[in-house]
Amino acid sequence: MRVETDSEQRAKAGLSFCLEFYKILMGTFLTAFVPRNCGESICTVTENINDEEVFHRLVISFNAFSFLTFLAFYYAEVSRENWAIEYLDIDPDKPNNNLDEEIENYPAIKDKMLKLNKNYLNSTKFCTALQVINIGLSTADIGSHWAGAATVTPLLSSILLIFMKLYASYNVAKASLHEERAFSAYLSIPRTFNTIDEDYRVVDADTVCEDLEEQKVIEHSEAENVVDNIQIEMIETNDKEK
Numbered sequence: 001m002r003v004e005t006d007s008e009q010r011a012k013a014g015l016s017f018c019l020e021f022y023k024i025l026m027g028t029f030l031t032a033f034v035p036r037n038c039g040e041s042i043c044t045v046t047e048n049i050n051d052e053e054v055f056h057r058l059v060i061s062f063n064a065f066s067f068l069t070f071l072a073f074y075y076a077e078v079s080r081e082n083w084a085i086e087y088l089d090i091d092p093d094k095p096n097n098n099l100d101e102e103i104e105n106y107p108a109i110k111d112k113m114l115k116l117n118k119n120y121l122n123s124t125k126f127c128t129a130l131q132v133i134n135i136g137l138s139t140a141d142i143g144s145h146w147a148g149a150a151t152v153t154p155l156l157s158s159i160l161l162i163f164m165k166l167y168a169s170y171n172v173a174k175a176s177l178h179e180e181r182a183f184s185a186y187l188s189i190p191r192t193f194n195t196i197d198e199d200y201r202v203v204d205a206d207t208v209c210e211d212l213e214e215q216k217v218i219e220h221s222e223a224e225n226v227v228d229n230i231q232i233e234m235i236e237t238n239d240k241e242k
Helices: 002-028 045-050 054-087 098-103 107-143 151-181 206-240
Strands: none
Touching: 002 054, 002 151, 054 107, 098 107, 107 151
């Protein structure tokens, strides 16, 4: 059952990643996918890519660098999500802040979660700053071959998709780091991993000691009852002999 739950969560995260990957590809290579004016017609994607203007070549090279940066960002995000699915769990029967106290018994997991959250937030900030530059350069290049409404709509749509993704990731990363939790970046409903995964959960030592002490008390009480019964039987036997 545990394996099925983890697999289901990974499948949802994988599907979301595939959908977002296509959007990011379109959003980073603006000079390739946004229609531009090629004289009497609108440039095709092939014409945009093969344009030999010096500034255009520089911009499309920066588009490629931005795309690689986004891949590095996604690596940090997907690695964090996969780790959370592996070591943590979402239990609807427990409060969202349940992990706050529970994770104190797992210092190695707590340290790893902190490291992943920091890396995720830093990757998001760096990627956002780079995309601002990329959009500025791309807009300048596209503006030199402006095609009116044919350019405006896809340009604004691509920019909006980019910043919606980065804004959502920034909120998840910031909240996770600030509240010392692991909010999911991919599940459709905002959820927080609120407990340790069953595969890595250990029995609390204090609980074990309490159970042993309680068992000893029960056994001692039972032994006393046996002794008392034996003494009663001996007294009754002596009375009968007399």
